[in-house]
Amino acid sequence: MAMLIRNGLVVTFEPDALRGRVIxxxxxxxxxxxxxxxxxxRELSGRYAKASPVIDASGRIxxxxxIVTHTHMPYVLGHNIPVDFTQLKTFWDMLQKMGWEWLEDITTAEGIYAATRYAAAKMLKSGTTTVCELVEGPNALPGALDASAKAIDEVGIRAQLGFEVTERIPGVSILERLDPAMAGKAFxxxxxxxERYPAKGNARIQARLGVHTAFTNSFETLREARRIADERGCGIQIHIAEIPRAFLVEKYGKSAPMVLEEQGVLGPDVVAAHCIDLTDEDLEILRRNKVNVAHTPMTNSLGGNGVARxxxxxxxxMNVTLGHDCFFTLDVSEYLRYAYLVHKAHRANPGxxxxxxxxxxxxxxxxxxxxLGDRIGSLAVGKCADILVVRPDSPSPVVPSSxxxxxxxxxxxxxxETVIVDGKVVVKDGRLTxxxxxxxxxxxxAEAKKLWRRNGIAV
Ligand SMILES: [Zn+2]
Structure with a gap:
């Protein structure tokens, strides 16, 4: 039986936002x-006269x-954590303290499951139907991805997910020592x-290999990531140039894009988060390798990393997409608006x-x-029915031109109001089904409390 959504302002975004048909x-x-x-x-109501259910989208979009292309859902456990932020003088401190010590290294599989359910539910309710998730938490291995996939499966969001491959040893400075065995566990x-969620095919959940960075992995590990991505067709998600370029240059005499290109990691199947501190040459490397960029402007601002080009x-x-990191709310509109605004402010150019x-x-x-370009991202016949019905709260008319x-x-x-994934209504009247x-x-x-207590916070 067909489902019919009618009487709405249909915005197709096919083939893209500028040229897409608006009805x-x-x-x-x-x-x-x-x-x-x-x-x-009028036409579809006649053709689908027996449709059920029929959703009346009068006054709605x-x-x-x-689609959010980069995040770490377990990070919601650290939202508002009362820690001494004066310890965070640089992004480096932030990564080591807030990212690793206070969060990832004390994350459990139970925490990943609860946090992922929360984040996926809130994302779905506010209009994100697809997420690319990079799970971190070396002490939650093995089983971290099982917990994440179970949560995603239950909530009903579409996802690609992987666990980040890193040679970093919890509690040990990456400047002191890395350990390839850590990467082995993550692989x-x-x-x-x-095995459970192959990258190919039409399933709602798919694997995408996770790699932390060029600076926390040996060249051998980076090459192994490419070998697996080629063998499995799973693509790679990775962080590139979130930290200052000088760090890689000091270590290797080369930037992250240079190292990653030399090791064969880059390609059109790579989704690279951040990509901030880049020279013209670095940008050209990412462009010629057709790397997809996941722009995450809010966390980049939080970390004092600067503004990506x-x-x-x-x-x-280049193909630029929107990511977040789950450091703030799970509402995609906030990230969309910030990405829309920050470059105008940064370059003093409203155009x-x-x-x-x-x-x-x-x-x-x-x-x-x-x-997934042939399956999601726009309304087109034959694509997956990942559809939102939105009741615009607006002081002015919302019409095709506005x-x-x-x-x-x-x-x-x-x-x-309504969210549909793969033709299934997962949010109805603003409530998850x-x-x-x-x-x-x-x-x-409850899981956030446990994590906070591990940080010595009485709660
Ligand atoms: Zn990230």
Missing amino acids: ADGAVAVEDGKIAAIGES VMPGF DENLRLM VPDMIAAG LIPPFQALDMALGNGARALG VQSWYTMTFQGRSV TVREDEVEAACV
Whole structure:
């Protein structure tokens, strides 16, 4: 039986935000988890007269679900953690203290499960239907990815996920020593997940190999990551140039893009988060290797890392997508708006990153980066039915000529009413249908308390 969503402002984003068809009184029909038809409400109401359910989208926007290409869902356990932030003088301190010592190294499989359920639920409710998740937590091995995948499966969000391969030893400075055996454990974790959730095929959950960075892995480990990605067709997710370029140059006499290109890691199947401190030559390396960039401007601001050269990347024809890191709220509208604004402020140029470019980052570009360009990222016949129905809270008319500005100016995730993934209604009237939100919230807070106590915080 077909599902019909009708009487809405249908914004297709096909083939992209700028050229996509917008239908003032439009409808979308869904059959077998796929989009079966898109058109005028009048026409589709006739063609699908027996559809059930019929969702009346009067006064609402019908659009594809948003795509977040980089995050770490267990980080929500560290939200608002009362620690001494005066200890964080540089990004380096932040990485070692906040990233590793206070969070990742004391994360358990139970914590990953509870936090991932919470983050996935909140993301789904506010309009993110696909996420690329990089699980970290060396002391939660083995089993970290099982916990993550179980949570994702239960909540109903679409995901690619992997565990980060790193030679870093918990509690030991990376300047002192790295250990290839640590990377071995993480490779095993990724490979086990790939048996259950292969990268190829149409499943809602797929494996994507995780690699931490060029500076926490030996060249042998980096080459092994490429070998596995080629063998399994799973692609790679990695952090590039989040830390100052000088760190890599001091260690290797080369930048991260140079090292990664030489070791054969880079390619069109790579999603690289951050990509901040880059020279023209570094950018050219990423461009010629067709690396996809996951732009994460809010965490980059938090860490004092600077602002990625996104306008230059777009001008060079690179595929820039939107990531976050789960350090702030799980509402995609906040990241979309920040990506839209920060480059204007940084370069004192209000003409940079018009709404359509910000939207493409969180839709079509994200889909292509994950190798899912033919399945998600826009409303098109034959694509997966990953669809949002949004009731715009707006002081002005939301019509075809204003809707793109509405996204960057006014949209908030709480306006999302209905969320459909693979043709299944996972959020109805703003409420999750897959899990009990109060239980998910309570379980996450309980795990956050445990993690905080491990940090010596009385709670
Ligand atoms: Zn990250």
